[in-house]
Amino acid sequence: MIDFEALAQAMGDLDEDAVTEMLEKVMEEGGADAPKAMEACQKGMDLVGDQFQEGEYFVGDLIYAGELMTTAVNILKDGLISSEGSGTKTKMILCTVKNDLHDIGKNIVRSMLEAGGFEVVDLGIDIPADQIVATAKEKDIRIIALSGVLTLAIDSMKDTVEAFREAGLRDKVKIIIGGAPVSEEAKELTGADEWAHDPQKTVRVCNEWAQAMA
Amino acid sequence: MAFFDMKEQVDGYIREIKTHPSDELDKVIDTDPQKGLQQMADLLTFLPEEQRKGAVVGFVMSMLCD
Amino acid sequence: MEKNERFDERLKVLHDTIQHKHTSRIAHFSNFFTWKILDSDLKPKLSEALSDYGMLDRIQCEFQERYDFDVHYDPLGRNLLKPAALLGGNHHLVDDEQESINFFDHTLLQDDEYPAYKTDRWGTSWKMFLRKYPDLKQGLMAEAIAVNTENNAYLPYIKAKLAKEYGCPTCYNCLAQVPHERFHKYYRGIKAASLDLRRRKSELIDAYDAIMEDEVMPGVHKALATDTSECMVDLMVPLLAHTMMNMKQWETFYWPYLKQILDAALAANKTVMIYLENSLIRFKEYFQDYPKGFLVLVPELDDVAELREAVPNACIVGGITAQLLGRGTPEECVDRAKKVIDQMGDGFMLGQNKMMSFRNDCKRENLLAVCEYVQNFRW
Numbered sequence: 001m002i003d004f005e006a007l008a009q010a011m012g013d014l015d016e017d018a019v020t021e022m023l024e025k026v027m028e029e030g031g032a033d034a035p036k037a038m039e040a041c042q043k044g045m046d047l048v049g050d051q052f053q054e055g056e057y058f059v060g061d062l063i064y065a066g067e068l069m070t071t072a073v074n075i076l077k078d079g080l081i082s083s084e085g086s087g088t089k090t091k092m093i094l095c096t097v098k099n100d101l102h103d104i105g106k107n108i109v110r111s112m113l114e115a116g117g118f119e120v121v122d123l124g125i126d127i128p129a130d131q132i133v134a135t136a137k138e139k140d141i142r143i144i145a146l147s148g149v150l151t152l153a154i155d156s157m158k159d160t161v162e163a164f165r166e167a168g169l170r171d172k173v174k175i176i177i178g179g180a181p182v183s184e185e186a187k188e189l190t191g192a193d194e195w196a197h198d199p200q201k202t203v204r205v206c207n208e209w210a211q212a213m214a
Numbered sequence: 215m216a217f218f219d220m221k222e223q224v225d226g227y228i229r230e231i232k233t234h235p236s237d238e239l240d241k242v243i244d245t246d247p248q249k250g251l252q253q254m255a256d257l258l259t260f261l262p263e264e265q266r267k268g269a270v271v272g273f274v275m276s277m278l279c280d
Numbered sequence: 281m282e283k284n285e286r287f288d289e290r291l292k293v294l295h296d297t298i299q300h301k302h303t304s305r306i307a308h309f310s311n312f313f314t315w316k317i318l319d320s321d322l323k324p325k326l327s328e329a330l331s332d333y334g335m336l337d338r339i340q341c342e343f344q345e346r347y348d349f350d351v352h353y354d355p356l357g358r359n360l361l362k363p364a365a366l367l368g369g370n371h372h373l374v375d376d377e378q379e380s381i382n383f384f385d386h387t388l389l390q391d392d393e394y395p396a397y398k399t400d401r402w403g404t405s406w407k408m409f410l411r412k413y414p415d416l417k418q419g420l421m422a423e424a425i426a427v428n429t430e431n432n433a434y435l436p437y438i439k440a441k442l443a444k445e446y447g448c449p450t451c452y453n454c455l456a457q458v459p460h461e462r463f464h465k466y467y468r469g470i471k472a473a474s475l476d477l478r479r480r481k482s483e484l485i486d487a488y489d490a491i492m493e494d495e496v497m498p499g500v501h502k503a504l505a506t507d508t509s510e511c512m513v514d515l516m517v518p519l520l521a522h523t524m525m526n527m528k529q530w531e532t533f534y535w536p537y538l539k540q541i542l543d544a545a546l547a548a549n550k551t552v553m554i555y556l557e558n559s560l561i562r563f564k565e566y567f568q569d570y571p572k573g574f575l576v577l578v579p580e581l582d583d584v585a586e587l588r589e590a591v592p593n594a595c596i597v598g599g600i601t602a603q604l605l606g607r608g609t610p611e612e613c614v615d616r617a618k619k620v621i622d623q624m625g626d627g628f629m630l631g632q633n634k635m636m637s638f639r640n641d642c643k644r645e646n647l648l649a650v651c652e653y654v655q656n657f658r659w
């Protein structure tokens with residue numbers, strides 16, 4: 001059996017070789033410990049987030065962490081599928097808004113949100129407002145995270161918030177906007193509920209909303 | 215005020231290029247970097263000879279950064 | 281004022297500002313890119329304008345006649361749409377309906393090719409080019425090179441025109457960047473280059489050392505030996521890839537190479553503009569020891585007053601945000617200009633915080649108001 005604390009630390013240290021070795025060992029031993037290993041990886045992602053907050057890690061490290069989590073999930077997946085009692089996760093929507101094709105920041109945030117316990121419905125890039133609203137309606141999703149890098153993403157974010165209003169859903173959802181052009185002013189302009197430049201804030205805010213909605 | 219206009223010049227360059235045999239023009243670029251460079255330079259007869267290889271190199275480097 | 285007097289006056293204001301000398305007026309710096317096309321009364325489509333250098337010429341002149349900037353960072357000379365279209369496209373996607381230009385993150389250099397790039401730059405570049413444009417016919421490439429002669433001719437042409445007709449000095453003629461930048465943006469892409477910082481440390485350092493020695497520094501020394509006395513700055517260094525790096529990565533993969541470039545420029549008694557994406561403040565200590573009159577910083581996210589405090593020896597360009605120019609009122613924009621000019625004092629040029637590219641980045645009435653204020657402002 002592997003040392004799960006050591007696994008979490010290795011993930012936090014972004015030690016790809018150590019993480020991979022330990023996870024492969026879990027699967028060699030039959031995979032029964034896959035859920036515990038996944039939990040350790042998620043704890044490691046929290047450590048990554050802490051390091052980012054402290055200024056030790058930066059954006060490139062979050063990209064790397066996202067890749068490492070993807071590797072972890074791929075190694076453990078058979079053990080995770082067969083495990084019982086995985087629990088209910090809060091679903092949320094994440095996407096890059098219409099007219100913006102950037103996804104690096106969005107993908108970083110997705111990794112952190114998934115590690116933070118969310119089931120993320122990632123709609124992708126260049127997503128029009130009506131598609132976001134339709135998905136929220138169809139899947140009964142109440143937390144929406146909108147990403148964008150170009151200044152014109154602000155207009156698309158505003159359109160999305162307006163689309164929720166027109167659909168009679170504005171009061172039922174919480175919307176956070178993220179990316180280089182967002183700010184307190186952008187939040188006011190778009191009508192979003194919150195804004196974030198860093199993924200930790202996004203995870204924290206979405207967690208607060210999820211708990212309030214539960 | 216006059217404005218930028220190189221249309222005639224560029225059209226002339228393209229006419230010059232099209233005087234080369236069609237089997238040369240239709241050939242896919244050689245993957246060998248030296249052969250490919252020379253073959254492309256040989257087609258740029260609208261430029262003075264000493265400028266041709268430099269034009270190919272400069273173009274490749276520009277397009278990689280686009 | 282005669283045109284050449286105008287040029288001399290503008291150049292003096294720009295140079296004196298960089299030297300932190302007190303000037304009678306504030307220099308106004310244009311960080312406008314494709315917004316000029318959208319603002320033009322010619323009302324061209326974006327792709328139409330970008331494919332027609334004659335039209336870009338008209339648009340640039342119209343822009344200067346309307347707003348009368350002292351210097352332009354981008355005189356609309358930087359696009360390769362036409363030759364790229366002949367080759368089958370590129371990684372810029374122009375959407376005329378949405379008036380947007382998007383850039384795709386992409387990888388041309390494979391994971392294990394850093395050593396090959398180090399020792400055979402041309403061979404590896406050729407491979408990358410053919411990956412970008414597979415099955416390319418010789419005739420088409422030759423035509424694209426022919427078309428590209430326009431692009432090569434246009435930039436020096438428009439710079440000379442702005443100087444002669446409008447008295448606007450060229451912002452810069454010489455550019456240098458650290459090796460990582462080419463991999464970050466073009467050869468590996470942001471994602472792969474970020475992963476490389478951890479997975480391929482020694483290969484990167486090996487390759488970067490070689491690139492600096494046989495390519496970048498010879499280029500820098502050649503640039504520093506040219507006559508750039510009639511440019512705003514002698515050398516321009518763009519900083520983009522630092523936005524991904526933590527401090528240790530900066531100290532290993534970026535700063536040692538940037539320092540070489542900066543120190544060479546300083547030794548040659550030249551000025552350097554650092555054009556920034558994102559923020560510089562977390563690296564402030566690295567720039568604080570350079571003398572006043574050497575560095576010009578054009579920030580994006582950093583507040584100019586905070587940057588002034590962090591790097592007091594640098595001339596700062598900026599102060600007006602796209603947010604304000606695009607969403608505010610003329611009065612708010614002028615109030616901001618007043619406030620920031622007063623706050624920043626000497627060693628400051630008014631400019632915009634973003635590469636102004638999209639319609640909502642700026643309203644004409646706001647920019648006109650700011651320009652009128654700046655043009656009439658005297659200490």
